[in-house]
Amino acid sequence: MQKGNAGKRILNLYGGLFFLFIYLPIALIFIYSFNSNPTNMMVWRNFTLDWYRKILGFSVLTRDAIYVESTDQLIAAVKTSLTIAMITTAFSTLMGTATAIAINRFRFRLKKFYQMLMFVPMIMPDIVLGIALLIFYVGFGIKLGALSIIIGHCTFLISYVFIVVSTRLAGMDKRLEEASADLGANEWVTFRRVVLPLIMPGVVGGALLAFIISMDDLVITLFIAGVDSQTLPLYIYGMLRRGIKPEINAIASLMLIFSLVVASLGIYFRSKQSK
Numbered sequence: 001m002q003k004g005n006a007g008k009r010i011l012n013l014y015g016g017l018f019f020l021f022i023y024l025p026i027a028l029i030f031i032y033s034f035n036s037n038p039t040n041m042m043v044w045r046n047f048t049l050d051w052y053r054k055i056l057g058f059s060v061l062t063r064d065a066i067y068v069e070s071t072d073q074l075i076a077a078v079k080t081s082l083t084i085a086m087i088t089t090a091f092s093t094l095m096g097t098a099t100a101i102a103i104n105r106f107r108f109r110l111k112k113f114y115q116m117l118m119f120v121p122m123i124m125p126d127i128v129l130g131i132a133l134l135i136f137y138v139g140f141g142i143k144l145g146a147l148s149i150i151i152g153h154c155t156f157l158i159s160y161v162f163i164v165v166s167t168r169l170a171g172m173d174k175r176l177e178e179a180s181a182d183l184g185a186n187e188w189v190t191f192r193r194v195v196l197p198l199i200m201p202g203v204v205g206g207a208l209l210a211f212i213i214s215m216d217d218l219v220i221t222l223f224i225a226g227v228d229s230q231t232l233p234l235y236i237y238g239m240l241r242r243g244i245k246p247e248i249n250a251i252a253s254l255m256l257i258f259s260l261v262v263a264s265l266g267i268y269f270r271s272k273q274s275k
Contacts, residue, residue, distance in 0.1 A: 026256065033249035041246045051250035074251070077235035084146060084231065085214040088153040093207040095154070096161025097199075104169040118163070121156035129156060130223030137224065144226035152224045153214045160213065161206035168202030205267070212262045216255070 032041050036048035054071065103115060121129065133152045142148060176198070180190040196203075218233040225234060232255070239248055 029249050030253045030256070033246070033253045035246060035249075038246055041249060051247045052254075055247060055250055055254070073230070074232075074235060077230050077232045080146065080229060081215050081232040084149050084153065084229075085211050088150050088157060088214045089207050089211040091150075092154050092157035092161050092210045093203060096158045096206060096210075097165050097203050099158070100162045100165035100169055101195075101199075104166060118159050121159045122163075124156075126217075126219035127223075130220040133220065134223045144224060144229075146226075146229045148224045148226065149221055149229060149231070152220055153217065156220075157210040157213060160209050161203075164206035164209060165199055165202045168199045172198050204265075208262050208265050212259050216259060 032044075033051060034047050034049065035041055035044055036050065037043050037045040055074065099118070103111065130152075133148075133155070136142075137144060137148055172195075176194050177190055180194045185193065216233060217231075218237060221231055221234060222237070225231065230238075232251075236248060236251060236255075239245065
């Protein structure tokens, strides 16, 4: 019993240290986003909301406001990221869901091989995929910009939606479709009234997952973005190259909160069981 208790304490200690290692840096970013020191964010001066006020477009009358970057480029980057993420999510959700249904319902040659190919964009290093897309665009004369980012994001986000919806389809009772057919419903009616409502939690969860990944992607976007298409991660990366300023912590904190909200919704819809 003593050995068992000692092992349990060691396991609890390891778990606590693990979560501390993961979440302490994130907590520090959030805490120091309220630091009024504009020159050295690691030296605490006073509590302030000036950095959030400036980011959200409110005027800041303190002398430290000169250190805050212009919000015009930030707002433009946010709009670009939201536009790209919404378009990418819509297309990825449609294609990923359709592919998942097709593979789940039909038998064809090389089915297993095709399923394996759907996992490749997820496990491929981002830098490799970014370089491959850049070479493809340059080779075919495709102009780098918002369209190239949308195409690039869709190449791997379709796989995420496909896996989430496939998992939902695997747990669905096919006898419900058979019962619908026995009652005289055609394939379209069965899909609209039976299949789609059952897989909708997976579809919504996959869409939210695709949206947040598209919003947060940096490495791939760095290779395929044009000069006139700056997303929010690229904007933050550019700020970091000029020095770590306090408003970066505020932007990162807002992105973290937004990501947590969207990810929580995705997990909820992903795990929701049909009644």
